[in-house]
Amino acid sequence: MGKINLLSQETIDKIAAGEVVERPASVAKELIENSIDAGATAISVEIKGGGIEYLRITDNGSGIDKDQIQIAFLRHSTSKIESAEDLANVRSLGFRGEALSSISAVSKVELITKTKDSLLGACYIIEGAKEISLTDIGSPDGTTFIIRQLFYNTPARKKFLKSESTEGSYVFDVVEHLALSHPEISFKFLINGKEKLMTSGNGILSDTIYQLFGRQIATNVLDVDYADEDMTISGFIGQSVIARGNRAFEHFFVNNRYIKSNNLSKACEEGYYGFLMGHQYPFFVLNINFLNSSVDVNVHPTKQEVRFENETYILETLTKIINNRLRKREDVLEAHVEEPKEPVKPIIYESFFEPKEKDEVVPPPIKMPEPFEPTRLQEIKEKVTAQIRMDTPYEKKYTENNRGGEKYEQISFLKEEAVKEHKIIGQVFDTYWIIEYDKKMYIIDQHAAHEKVLFEKTMKKLKDNDMTSQLISPPVIISLSSQDILVFENYREAFEKIGFQIESFGGNELAINGVPGNMLNLDPKDLFMEILMDCNNYKASDSFDLIVERVASISCKAAVKGNNRLSLPEIKTLVNDLLQLENPYHCPHGRPTMISFSEYELAKKFKRIV
Numbered sequence: 342m343g344k345i346n347l348l349s350q351e352t353i354d355k356i357a358a359g360e361v362v363e364r365p366a367s368v369a370k371e372l373i374e375n376s377i378d379a380g381a382t383a384i385s386v387e388i389k390g391g392g393i394e395y396l397r398i399t400d401n402g403s404g405i406d407k408d409q410i411q412i413a414f415l416r417h418s419t420s421k422i423e424s425a426e427d428l429a430n431v432r433s434l435g436f437r438g439e440a441l442s443s444i445s446a447v448s449k450v451e452l453i454t455k456t457k458d459s460l461l462g463a464c465y466i467i468e469g470a471k472e473i474s475l476t477d478i479g480s481p482d483g484t485t486f487i488i489r490q491l492f493y494n495t496p497a498r499k500k501f502l503k504s505e506s507t508e509g510s511y512v513f514d515v516v517e518h519l520a521l522s523h524p525e526i527s528f529k530f531l532i533n534g535k536e537k538l539m540t541s542g543n544g545i546l547s548d549t550i551y552q553l554f555g556r557q558i559a560t561n562v563l564d565v566d567y568a569d570e571d572m573t574i575s576g577f578i579g580q581s582v583i584a585r586g587n588r589a590f591e592h593f594f595v596n597n598r599y600i601k602s603n604n605l606s607k608a609c610e611e612g613y614y615g616f617l618m619g620h621q622y623p624f625f626v627l628n629i630n631f632l633n634s635s636v637d638v639n640v641h642p643t644k645q646e647v648r649f650e651n652e653t654y655i656l657e658t659l660t661k662i663i664n665n666r667l668r669k670r671e672d673v674l675e676a677h678v679e680e681p682k683e684p685v686k687p688i689i690y691e692s693f694f695e696p697k698e699k700d701e702v703v704p705p706p707i708k709m710p711e712p713f714e715p716t717r718l719q720e721i722k723e724k725v726t727a728q729i730r731m732d733t734p735y736e737k738k739y740t741e742n743n744r745g746g747e748k749y750e751q752i753s754f755l756k757e758e759a760v761k762e763h764k765i766i767g768q769v770f771d772t773y774w775i776i777e778y779d780k781k782m783y784i785i786d787q788h789a790a791h792e793k794v795l796f797e798k799t800m801k802k803l804k805d806n807d808m809t810s811q812l813i814s815p816p817v818i819i820s821l822s823s824q825d826i827l828v829f830e831n832y833r834e835a836f837e838k839i840g841f842q843i844e845s846f847g848g849n850e851l852a853i854n855g856v857p858g859n860m861l862n863l864d865p866k867d868l869f870m871e872i873l874m875d876c877n878n879y880k881a882s883d884s885f886d887l888i889v890e891r892v893a894s895i896s897c898k899a900a901v902k903g904n905n906r907l908s909l910p911e912i913k914t915l916v917n918d919l920l921q922l923e924n925p926y927h928c929p930h931g932r933p934t935m936i937s938f939s940e941y942e943l944a945k946k947f948k949r950i951v
């Protein structure tokens with residue numbers, strides 16, 4: 342053990358800073374919350390260099406008296422509480438009095454502030470916890486903080502930061518969340534001088550949703566308004582059409598603070614059961630307000646976690662009100678389904694299935710018991726899953742029937758002279774084509790085969806620089822989250838390379854003016870979203886060529902999905918296309934495009950041969 346040292350105030354501040362200031366987004370959060378606590382009705386946020394180089398917050402709030410400024414920068418200085426007794430009633434977002442001291446310990450801070458009552462404003466400069474100057478200055482009412490060179494004196498912390506664009510996107514998220522939880526405040530956000538977001542501050546949440554996420558989302562949400570003696574839940578939930586591939590569009594606010602909670606997320610997603618597919622996540626903005634103190638939001642000043650006293654009750658209520666709201670909206674679906682004389686197989690989640698023709702035997706929907714019970718839901722889910730399992734054991738059958746090694750012995754099957762001898766039997770399950778040739782039965786997976794052909798054609802065109810783009814008119818407008826926009830900007834070139842023509846349409850909206858020439862039969866929005874969701878999996882180290890290849894493969898996959906019924910000439914063309922390829926036997930994702938059964942195998946299966 343070495344000598345025991347008393348740490349200097351500077352070192353203590355730097356250590357403490359680590360607890361509050363993790364990255365530009367946490368600085369932005371602390372400073373914006375201070376502006377909100379100061380009663381601001383307009384807040385403007387600007388960053389350059391991802392907020393690491395430059396971060397400015399300007400508000401029109403109360404301002405700070407010149408003689409209070411230095412005190413505000415001391416550790417544990419706050420105007421919001423005086424003693425521990427006040428803690429129980431605290432309504433402000435901050436009260437620990439740590440933010441300003443922490444931020445100023447690890448950056449260069451310039452503060453310009455003026456209260457209504459003083460004639461002049463004050464300018465305070467403090468760098469790495471060292472005061473540089475405090476002077477009078479002419480300024481409007483309110484406060485501006487400029488934070489430069491975050492972590493310039495703590496290189497070890499700086500190393501943990503991500504790229505400027507990623508750090509910038511985290512700041513974007515913070516502004517977005519605060520704008521959503523405060524529709525009564527007008528927010529403006531600029532990145533490198535460009536306006537990225539602007540809300541009106543008129544106090545109407547649906548207007549804020551429109552201003553942040555665009556028309557498509559704002560016109561597809563349902564309002565939620567619930568109250569009991571312990572809590573209120575209000576806000577908006579998205580209908581299935583605006584579902585996304587990740588949780589970025591799930592927004593929870595508890596007592597006006599943005600929080601993340603796996604349990605709350607799961608409870609909401611449970612409420613969507615039957616309305617969304619397995620890989621889809623809903624859009625929602627939900628405010629949960631507790632009327633008593635059954636929640637502890639301040640588990641940690643920088644963490645977005647909460648603890649609830651009565652968690653089970655809260656989760657069940659959430660699931661129930663979301664499910665009820667969606668059902669109320671989509672009741673119309675049930676009207677398609679006839680009530681049969683006696684109950685057949687119980688399937689409830691009719692939105693999973695296409696509406697059937699009248700004279701078909703249709704499983705009736707089970708009436709949901711009211712109120713909705715999660716245990717019941719689990720039971721039903723299991724039944725539905727079991728049924729799906731029972732109905733589709735294809736893969737298993739193939740392996741059982743397959744005698745080792747024979748599965749892919751179809752090499753001669755795709756020779757030109759062989760194709761002439763093909764006897765096309767027909768199609769089953771809208772997916773598989775059965776062809777007889779040379780004492781074998783071949784089964785072609787139409788989707789996999791089609792995908793493979795399309796992919797090879799696309800890759801060849803890319804190589805020959807021959808990709809065409811087809812203009813669409815009018816353009817298709819899509820609304821994205823700020824996070825999605827940044828992902829898109831990262832991979833924009835790959836989208837363009839395969840034939841997309843896309844331009845920014847203001848805010849978080851994009852206009853698709855053109856789509857890849859060979860994908861005309863697709864919904865441009867679905868195709869775009871499918872590719873964008875896949876982009877989330879790409880690594881920074883992936884080469885441009887690799888990314889283009891993935892984008893091409895995803896688009897080919899999407900292209901064959903909706904295309905179920907091929908005519909006989911079409912399947913012949915497909916087989917002919919296949920035989921031109923070097924490796925026709927596997928789709929771009931490695932799945933087989935075809936399998937075969939010999940006559941011998943079938944005979945064995947029917948016990949003709951023992």
Ligand code: ADP
Nearest residue numbers: 375379413419420435436437438439440441484
């Ligand atoms: P806390 O918010 O926990 O009180 P901070 O370190 O964030 O602690 O801020 C210290 C004090 O500085 C606040 O209590 C408040 O009085 C004052 N302050 C900070 N930012 C602003 C602002 N934008 N407008 C007015 N006062 C502010």
Ligand code: MG
Nearest residue numbers: 371375435440
């Ligand atoms: Mg604060």
